[in-house]
Amino acid sequence: MTWSEVFELLGPASRETAWMVGVASLFTAVGGLLIGVLFVLTERGGLLPAPPLNALLGLIVNLGRSIPFLILMVSITPFTRLVVGTSIGTDAAIVPLIVGAVPFFARIVETALHEVPGDVVAAATAMGAGRGTIVGKVLLREALPGLISGFTITIIAITGYSAMAGSVGGGGLGAFAIDYGYNRFEGKAMTATVLVLVVFVQLVQMVGDFLARRLSHR
Amino acid sequence: MGWIGFAIRITKVDQGVYVIEISGLRKTYRSRTGSVVAVDGVDLSVGEGEVYGVLGRSGAGKSTLLRCVNMLERPDAGTVRVGDVELTGLTGKRLRTARHGIGMIHQHFALLSSRTVAGNVAFALEVTGTPRAERKARVAELLELVGLTERAGAYPAQLSGGQKQRVGIARALAARPQVLLSDEATSALDPETTESILRLLLDLNRRLGLTILLITHEMTVVKRICRSVALMRDGRFAESGTVAELLRRPGSELASGLFPLGGPAGLDGATVVDVTVSGADADAPIIAELARRFDTDVRILGGAVETLATTRAGRWRLALPGTPQDNTGALEFLRSRGAEVEVAS
Numbered sequence: 001m002t003w004s005e006v007f008e009l010l011g012p013a014s015r016e017t018a019w020m021v022g023v024a025s026l027f028t029a030v031g032g033l034l035i036g037v038l039f040v041l042t043e044r045g046g047l048l049p050a051p052p053l054n055a056l057l058g059l060i061v062n063l064g065r066s067i068p069f070l071i072l073m074v075s076i077t078p079f080t081r082l083v084v085g086t087s088i089g090t091d092a093a094i095v096p097l098i099v100g101a102v103p104f105f106a107r108i109v110e111t112a113l114h115e116v117p118g119d120v121v122a123a124a125t126a127m128g129a130g131r132g133t134i135v136g137k138v139l140l141r142e143a144l145p146g147l148i149s150g151f152t153i154t155i156i157a158i159t160g161y162s163a164m165a166g167s168v169g170g171g172g173l174g175a176f177a178i179d180y181g182y183n184r185f186e187g188k189a190m191t192a193t194v195l196v197l198v199v200f201v202q203l204v205q206m207v208g209d210f211l212a213r214r215l216s217h218r
Numbered sequence: 219m220g221w222i223g224f225a226i227r228i229t230k231v232d233q234g235v236y237v238i239e240i241s242g243l244r245k246t247y248r249s250r251t252g253s254v255v256a257v258d259g260v261d262l263s264v265g266e267g268e269v270y271g272v273l274g275r276s277g278a279g280k281s282t283l284l285r286c287v288n289m290l291e292r293p294d295a296g297t298v299r300v301g302d303v304e305l306t307g308l309t310g311k312r313l314r315t316a317r318h319g320i321g322m323i324h325q326h327f328a329l330l331s332s333r334t335v336a337g338n339v340a341f342a343l344e345v346t347g348t349p350r351a352e353r354k355a356r357v358a359e360l361l362e363l364v365g366l367t368e369r370a371g372a373y374p375a376q377l378s379g380g381q382k383q384r385v386g387i388a389r390a391l392a393a394r395p396q397v398l399l400s401d402e403a404t405s406a407l408d409p410e411t412t413e414s415i416l417r418l419l420l421d422l423n424r425r426l427g428l429t430i431l432l433i434t435h436e437m438t439v440v441k442r443i444c445r446s447v448a449l450m451r452d453g454r455f456a457e458s459g460t461v462a463e464l465l466r467r468p469g470s471e472l473a474s475g476l477f478p479l480g481g482p483a484g485l486d487g488a489t490v491v492d493v494t495v496s497g498a499d500a501d502a503p504i505i506a507e508l509a510r511r512f513d514t515d516v517r518i519l520g521g522a523v524e525t526l527a528t529t530r531a532g533r534w535r536l537a538l539p540g541t542p543q544d545n546t547g548a549l550e551f552l553r554s555r556g557a558e559v560e561v562a563s
Binding site: 119120122124126128129133137141217 | 285288290311313314315316317318320322324325326328329330331332341342344345346373374375389393399
């Protein structure tokens with residue numbers, strides 16, 4: 001395998017990975033924020049206390065977090081087929097990526113929201129702010145730097161998961177590295193994959209750090 | 219009513235008009251290990267334009283009491299009226315509207331770290347639904363009022379503690395409240411900064427007719443700005459009244475806290491008396507007069523003359539040679555000059 005052959009295959013593989021990670025991150029952001037916010041709202045002493053719902057959410061999140069991704073992926077195959085109509089390929093990989101990453105990000109959201117001092121929320125309440133205002137303008141806005149840092153970590157975790165997905169029919173860089181680099185002993189393919197991933201993770205981390213720093217005025 | 223109209227309202231303490239009226243307030247916290255009665259039946263009336271201080275140690279229940287005034291804590295029993303509104307029955311939108319009329323400042327300032335000084339004040343205006351077009355001018359007015367115009371673009375992290383509390387005050391006044399609740403507002407500040415914040419509060423009280431209910435564990439705060447004060451212990455008011463009343467109340471704990479008297483309570487061959495004067499009498503030369511008139515070698519064992527918020531007050535522990543019977547005339551004289559006299563021994 002020559003370098004030019006490697007690059008020829010690396011291009012589409014990278015695009016597939018970018019697609020998987022991109023789409024999964026987007027859905028994870030929405031899902032994780034939703035569950036994380038709901039979790040904080042419903043806890044005891046929260047803005048909308050509902051301990052049973054809170055316990056249920058906690059259970060679901062813990063369940064999702066405790067199953068290793070590889071096992072999660074193969075165990076939800078019927079669900080994946082139901083959603084995207086197939087259980088192989090990049091689109092099929094996106095479903096378990098989201099299912100695996102949402103609980104992960106939800107916990108991060110919860111932690112970030114808890115960082116907002118209670119007296120700031122109390123102050124807003126005392127001013128006569130409603131729940132919507134408090135969530136949008138106080139909790140989420142004050143926690144934004146932490147949320148961005150946490151989302152950066154989540155994107156990187158999804159990238160890792162996506163490589164795992166690739167090894168069992170998900171496509172992308174993971175599949176490329178396994179098919180060529182591992183099974184066919186093509187050192188160049190492996191090296192190239194690792195380099196692309198390192199550069200990608202670096203970039204994501206740099207952008208995330210930059211944004212978090214820009215938005216933090218603590 | 220415009221801001222200007224509001225600003226020229228004359229401060230008038232009218233005992234007949236209570237802006238805050240609390241009665242039979244009770245609040246218990248329940249936990250797995252048992253329950254703690256934080257507020258155990260408190261009655262409190264704050265007159266219009268008054269500065270009322272609730273003094274107590276941590277755990278006395280004063281913070282819970284204050285948080286019950288704007289329903290940050292729901293009382294278990296009792297009523298809370300602020301202005302014309304009975305708050306205990308309110309929920310949702312009506313409670314939020316009522317809260318616009320009650321400003322609050324906090325010990326740790328509770329500012330939004332992601333917003334500038336101007337942004338923090340604007341937030342309060344957003345909450346009360348002030349149209350965008352009016353906000354800018356109003357923010358400028360409020361920052362001017364607290365002397366922070368130059369720091370409008372700074373973030374809270376770049377401010378000193380005193381400046382942060384000024385932002386807190388500007389924010390609390392955004393909705394033109396009738397009442398300001400102060401939750402240990404100066405407890406995190408050094409003495410000089412405390413003084414400047416207290417001066418600002420007193421100034422706002424006078425200029426805007428703002429009624430202030432504050433809680434504190436610092437006697438200096440009470441001394442400096444309160445017209446009335448209550449001592450809170452184990453969820454109850456152990457003592458309360460105007461500062462002037464308390465100073466004249468024999469055996470008042472608050473009075474001796476406001477004016478700790480040094481010196482021994484007993485002295486051989488002498489009558490020791492605690493003398494308290496307030497108002498114009500505080501600056502009258504009554505001790506000199508006493509010595510001259512009764513030709514007595516009066517000694518001052520301890521004492522001071524101070525300005526308490528607006529009233530001048532003096533308190534001394536004096537030793538007069540001879541028994542109390544020997545000094546009947548002298549004591550009569552002191553009483554005739556408006557002094558409260560208590561024989562210590």
